[in-house]
Amino acid sequence: MPPVVEDLAFPILGRSFVGHGVPEPLRGWLLEQWWRPEQALPARRFAIGLEWTAAGSAPAPAQGEPVRALVPGGVLTWRSSGGQWEWRGGDATGVRLTLEPEQARIHVWGTSTRDAELFTALYVAICEALRASGLLPLHAAVAAPPAGTVAWPPAAAPYIPGDPAATAPAAMAFLGGREAGKSTTLLHLARAGWTPVAEDLCWIDPDARVLYGWDRGVRLRRAAIEAFFPELSGAPWVAEPDGKLLLHYDDLARHGQASGGPGGGERGAGEAARRGTLAGVTLLRRAAGGATGWEPLPPRDAVRALWEAVGVPLSAAARQTAAAWIGTVAARLPLYHLRLGKTPPGPPPPW
Amino acid sequence: MAGTYARVARVIETDLGHELVLLDPETQEMFSLNETGRCIWRTLPAGEAPLIAALVAAYDVSPAAAEADVRRLLTELLDAGLIEVRGDAAGG
Numbered sequence: 066m067p068p069v070v071e072d073l074a075f076p077i078l079g080r081s082f083v084g085h086g087v088p089e090p091l092r093g094w095l096l097e098q099w100w101r102p103e104q105a106l107p108a109r110r111f112a113i114g115l116e117w118t119a120a121g122s123a124p125a126p127a128q129g130e131p132v133r134a135l136v137p138g139g140v141l142t143w144r145s146s147g148g149q150w151e152w153r154g155g156d157a158t159g160v161r162l163t164l165e166p167e168q169a170r171i172h173v174w175g176t177s178t179r180d181a182e183l184f185t186a187l188y189v190a191i192c193e194a195l196r197a198s199g200l201l202p203l204h205a206a207v208a209a210p211p212a213g214t215v216a217w218p219p220a221a222a223p224y225i226p227g228d229p230a231a232t233a234p235a236a237m238a239f240l241g242g243r244e245a246g247k248s249t250t251l252l253h254l255a256r257a258g259w260t261p262v263a264e265d266l267c268w269i270d271p272d273a274r275v276l277y278g279w280d281r282g283v284r285l286r287r288a289a290i291e292a293f294f295p296e297l298s299g300a301p302w303v304a305e306p307d308g309k310l311l312l313h314y315d316d317l318a319r320h321g322q323a324s325g326g327p328g329g330g331e332r333g334a335g336e337a338a339r340r341g342t343l344a345g346v347t348l349l350r351r352a353a354g355g356a357t358g359w360e361p362l363p364p365r366d367a368v369r370a371l372w373e374a375v376g377v378p379l380s381a382a383a384r385q386t387a388a389a390w391i392g393t394v395a396a397r398l399p400l401y402h403l404r405l406g407k408t409p410p411g412p413p414p415p416w
Numbered sequence: 417m418a419g420t421y422a423r424v425a426r427v428i429e430t431d432l433g434h435e436l437v438l439l440d441p442e443t444q445e446m447f448s449l450n451e452t453g454r455c456i457w458r459t460l461p462a463g464e465a466p467l468i469a470a471l472v473a474a475y476d477v478s479p480a481a482a483e484a485d486v487r488r489l490l491t492e493l494l495d496a497g498l499i500e501v502r503g504d505a506a507g508g
Contacts, residue, residue: 133442365448368430368437377428377441384428384441392431 075099077113078268078277079106080198084115090179091117091187099191103339104277111198112168113191120157123174127151127161132379134189141186143379150193150379152186159183162190164380169194189379196383201269201390204374205238206247207262207276208254209341216415217344218399233275236262236341237413239403240370241349246405248285250349252294253409261314262341269343271390278339282313296320314339345399345413346371355406359413362400371395419501421490422461427498429457438498447496449489456489460499464490 073084073092077099084095095115129146143150153159158175160183171190175183192202217235239250251261263278270277286309290298300320302310348362348370362370371391378384399416430437436449436457449457452475459470464486471482493499 135444364432365435365437365446368432369446372430372439372446377439388428388430392433395430396432 075102076105076108077101077195078104078200079109080111080113080195081108082113082115084117086117087115088117091173091184094179094184098188101277101279104279109198110167113171113194113198114168115171115173115187115191118172118174120174120176123153123156123159124161124172126153134379135376136185136189141182141189143189145379148380150190152189154180154182154186160186160190162193162379164194164197169197192376193379193383195268196378196386197380199270199272199386201271201375201387203238203263203267203269203276204265204376205240205267206251206264207236207238207267207278207341207343208251208259209234209236209262210254210412211258214258214412215345218416233340233342234260235344236276237345237347238276238343238374239347239349240374242373245349246351247349248283249289249293250403250405250410252283252285252297255317256294257409257411261317262339267339269390271386274343276341276343278341282311283317284309284311286310343394343398345401345416346394347401347403347413349403349405352404352406355404356408357406357410358404359410360402360404362402364395364400366402367395367400368392418463420461420463420503421467421493421499422502423457424498424500440497443497445496447493447498452485453489456486457493461502 073087073095075082082099084092087095127144127146127149129144129149129151132143132145132150134141134143141152143152148164149161151159151161154175158180159173161172163170171187171194173183173187195202212234215235215237239247241247248264251264255261261278261283262276264280264283266279267276268279269275284305285294290302290310297312297320300312301316302312305311346362346367348366368391371394375387375391378387399413401413403410424440426441428439428441430439434451436454438447438449439445452471455471455474456467459467462470467486467490468479468482471477471486472479477485490499494501
């Protein structure tokens with residue numbers, strides 16, 4: 066039987082997280098997914114508490130309206146009632162999320178072995194708790210161009226003294242689903258001097274538009290490395306379970322690609338904080354051939370892409386917050402469509 | 417078409433100022449409304465007559481043209497599952 070760690074505590078972007086009775090497989094998963102000491106922020110008054118109990122300790126099933134959450138590879142159906150959401154994976158496993166002012170309580174019950182669907186439901190619950198604390202997830206590649214190479218409109222990169230955005234450089238978010246070309250685009254831009262902030266996932270403070278990179282490196286298939294980035298074929302890529310290879314940002318920097326921290330961020334565990342201020346949005350689309358080129362993106366198309374990147378929250382309040390943020394971004398920021406042809410992308414044209 | 421037309425509660429609105437984008441999280445379908453469509457949407461819940469009156473008041477259109485616009489949009493929104501009919505002509 067795996068050892069039980071009674072208390073697991075660390076901050077997530079300034080929100081406190083405490084786990085009680087967390088068995089080892091889950092403990093490792095929590096640290097891997099959510100512990101980012103380099104992304105330290107001042108403490109916020111919001112607490113996320115997680116309690117793990119054995120499989121036989123399931124509470125009485127919650128009643129309520131079904132709410133579906135799209136997750137990679139499927140749909141999880143939750144039952145919603147008031148400030149509570151519950152997902153059950155049969156009789157033995159489940160997750161119950163309770164949202165209250167300034168705190169979220171998560172009760173997980175199940176076996177101590179790794180259960181992919183249970184962990185996915187827990188991931189949804191923690192995301193929802195962070196949404197309730199005022200953050201939004203954004204599935205996007207994000208990169209900051211070298212200073213002066215992109216002419217951002219004033220509304221896209223405001224400078225407000227004391228604003229956290231002032232310490233994070235203007236950055237472009239590249240949106241697209243799986244295999245849309247986010248990683249390849251990010252590496253092409255890194256080769257051109259852009260600084261990677263995120264490859265696939267970041268969290269955003271919607272008020273300040275500051276993006277916090279959440280992944281730890283760039284993931285590509287070996288064929289793409291050999292075809293587009295042969296200079297990186299000797300880099301210390303690490304095999305991932307899905308067959309892709311991961312290159313940590315620090316190793317990317319050691320191989321001559323711009324990948325230092327964007328500047329101004331705090332550091333921890335020897336890793337640079339990857340931050341940017343959202344200044345533009347680009348939707349990636351692969352093309353069969355021809356040159357890579359930038360085109361305007363209609364706001365309504367940006368809305369669709371942003372909803373796909375943000376995901377639909379479980380709670381009505383979080384849905385309203387996300388809708389307001391997406392509306393503001395789509396109405397005010399430069400929006401591009403990057404048609405990915407056979408040539409590397411250049412800088413975006415003036416908006 | 418009689419009854420009170422109401423927004424389906426789960427539908428999410430994203431406001432672009434001149435345009436309103438509706439998202440049904442169940443189907444992931446999106447639906448874009450222009451300014452007149454937005455005016456009709458904002459007037460819901462309502463029956464057909466108040467919707468026509470709202471359009472005539474807000475824009476320089478004849479009642480006949482407004483009625484055609486309202487009926488066309490209500491049909492499209494019903495087909496898309498974004499609105500529902502409640503009661504029987506309760507909203508006028």
